[in-house]
Amino acid sequence: MSEMPxxxxxxxxxxxxxxxxxxxxxxxxxxxxxxxxxxLAGNTLLFILMGICGVxxxxxxxxxxxxxxxxxxxxxxxxxxxxxxxxxxxxxSDLFVLMNESWVPFSRYVFNTIIITLGGMIGHVxxxxxxxxxxxxHKFPGLKLLFSMVVLSMMFSWTxxxxxxxxxxxxxxxxxxxxxxxxxxxxxxxxxxLMKQFMEQLPDSLMESARLQGANEWQIFWKIVMPNVRPAxxxxxxxxxxxxxxxxxxxxxxxxxxxxxQYALQQITSGxxxxxxxxxxxxxxxxxxxxxxxxICQSSILETMTTSGMKD
Amino acid sequence: MSQAQxxxxxxxxxxxLRHEIWxxxxxxxxxxxxxxxxxxxxxxxxxxxxxxxxxxxxMLEPPRFVGWANYxxxxxxxxxxIISLRNTLLFAxxxxxxxxxxxxxxxxxxxxxxxxxxxxxxxxxYAPSICGNAYMxxxxxxxxxxxxxxxxxxxxxxxxxxPILWMQxxxxxxxxxxVVQLWLSLGTGFLSFIAGLxxxxxxxxxxxxxxxxxxxxxxxxxxxxxxxxPQLLFGAVMQITQSFAVADISIWxxxxxxxxxxxxxxxxxxxxxxxxxLDMGYASAIATILFLLMVGTNQLVQRILRxxxx
Numbered sequence: 001m002s003e004m005p006x007x008x009x010x011x012x013x014x015x016x017x018x019x020x021x022x023x024x025x026x027x028x029x030x031x032x033x034x035x036x037x038x039x040l041a042g043n044t045l046l047f048i049l050m051g052i053c054g055v056x057x058x059x060x061x062x063x064x065x066x067x068x069x070x071x072x073x074x075x076x077x078x079x080x081x082x083x084x085x086x087x088x089x090x091x092x093s094d095l096f097v098l099m100n101e102s103w104v105p106f107s108r109y110v111f112n113t114i115i116i117t118l119g120g121m122i123g124h125v126x127x128x129x130x131x132x133x134x135x136x137x138h139k140f141p142g143l144k145l146l147f148s149m150v151v152l153s154m155m156f157s158w159t160x161x162x163x164x165x166x167x168x169x170x171x172x173x174x175x176x177x178x179x180x181x182x183x184x185x186x187x188x189x190x191x192x193x194l195m196k197q198f199m200e201q202l203p204d205s206l207m208e209s210a211r212l213q214g215a216n217e218w219q220i221f222w223k224i225v226m227p228n229v230r231p232a233x234x235x236x237x238x239x240x241x242x243x244x245x246x247x248x249x250x251x252x253x254x255x256x257x258x259x260x261x262q263y264a265l266q267q268i269t270s271g272x273x274x275x276x277x278x279x280x281x282x283x284x285x286x287x288x289x290x291x292x293x294x295x296i297c298q299s300s301i302l303e304t305m306t307t308s309g310m311k312d
Numbered sequence: 313m314s315q316a317q318x319x320x321x322x323x324x325x326x327x328x329l330r331h332e333i334w335x336x337x338x339x340x341x342x343x344x345x346x347x348x349x350x351x352x353x354x355x356x357x358x359x360x361x362x363x364x365x366x367x368x369x370x371m372l373e374p375p376r377f378v379g380w381a382n383y384x385x386x387x388x389x390x391x392x393x394i395i396s397l398r399n400t401l402l403f404a405x406x407x408x409x410x411x412x413x414x415x416x417x418x419x420x421x422x423x424x425x426x427x428x429x430x431x432x433x434x435x436x437x438y439a440p441s442i443c444g445n446a447y448m449x450x451x452x453x454x455x456x457x458x459x460x461x462x463x464x465x466x467x468x469x470x471x472x473x474x475p476i477l478w479m480q481x482x483x484x485x486x487x488x489x490x491v492v493q494l495w496l497s498l499g500t501g502f503l504s505f506i507a508g509l510x511x512x513x514x515x516x517x518x519x520x521x522x523x524x525x526x527x528x529x530x531x532x533x534x535x536x537x538x539x540x541x542p543q544l545l546f547g548a549v550m551q552i553t554q555s556f557a558v559a560d561i562s563i564w565x566x567x568x569x570x571x572x573x574x575x576x577x578x579x580x581x582x583x584x585x586x587x588x589x590l591d592m593g594y595a596s597a598i599a600t601i602l603f604l605l606m607v608g609t610n611q612l613v614q615r616i617l618r619x620x621x622x
Contacts, residue, residue, distance in 0.1 A: 309542020
């Protein structure tokens, strides 16, 4: 900010709507790189800053990958090295051996995680979209109140409601079932919020013409709206996947045979020296899967996030 | 004049709310499944939490009303709560604004690059916040013996003579947790900023340059930030809520309870009473205070941010 000159600068807000500028005048203002208002010194400073922070961000992830490939003697080496010298996959095979020795078979944990994650994901995408469509495109009494409650719910974390939620789940008699994790996940606020913001930009004419042809609201929602908001529900699915993926079942699932993969993996990583190799493999698996999903869907997610802003 | 008339008109016809609701029945049918669950798992729990905070409740006997006793005990007698409240506020005051600024700064720099590089850099900065419980890797970095990466690194540089017990030494716990929390904090808000920056009209930059905007800082302040205000508001909610809820990293890295409760936060204190001591009334009082803190701060910051550029 110190670079700001004392001369008053016209606020661009006053110049709106954006004027057409003659290309020649703009060309004069461009610097060597062909960009406006960019100095070499500024570029260098910012890129160095970002480089340092980027290394800090990525280093732990690099360590996860390298540790997973290290043989045991390299994990316990002094001085510790970040990069692996003799990469091996024994940690992964150790993990499978360990998992198959356990009381509940490994495949059972995987199955539980698939049920919980898919159940939480698909259900949430469908019912949050169903609710988002009227909130975005219809007018009805109570609309504003309901939506502001959802926005309010994004302002506190789920830890706050954990205890009563546990009581409610017990009353409903779904404690220690998959539903204890799946049903609350369907009502997350952020999914509805993002979906509603995205749907708002659909042109009304789209729905109007379907209505004239006699389609009911459900048909409009399912056949017109949903196919047009594909990036948004893909984003919801990914976010929900991330939220469900980290879930260990906590106090909602007590039976060992219902626990998700994440729980089993956590048991291994807290297993100490003898399991360090398998633990490194586990950490890699935990981190790699959500990152891969994000990588695949990045452009859809960013498209959805452009509408995430809070208007008045 | 014509506007005022238009406003008066509906008063002459009797406005029938019930008719309005009946007409919108299709809308209500569509929102019903979501909002039934929303009331059951979000609204009702908040109300119950407030109610339970005035009771003694151990899950075995029915709740017994005790008035303000839980709150009095919390604020006057519970020294650990005061420590945890101080730590949580420290997280909120430091990691909240700093992570918000970092989200904005990095999104802004990343936006300068070509799409492919941009996608890669977005992944680099966003990855830590989504990689599940991968913050466990910090356990390896912070191990208190010579095999810890940080100790090994500092020993090799001769900056220290003997390994430091990072997570067992009171004065290091909070600074280390703050650093790890910052590492984890470029999440949804960061994505929102990246996406928001791409929607700013290029023509506005050109017009601003003609009007005398001379460098990138002025451009950021006068053009970019006002244009992405909605995203700034959304990002603030994400970062604030996150910074008040720090618990998992504290439990995983410093333990619960941590040495002299140096890493205790309001949430770890809540978990201590809620799941270990089963004093649900007391835990609900903690939850209620946390709820008020989170929502209060969010509302305040929203009000301040909305004024920016007005």
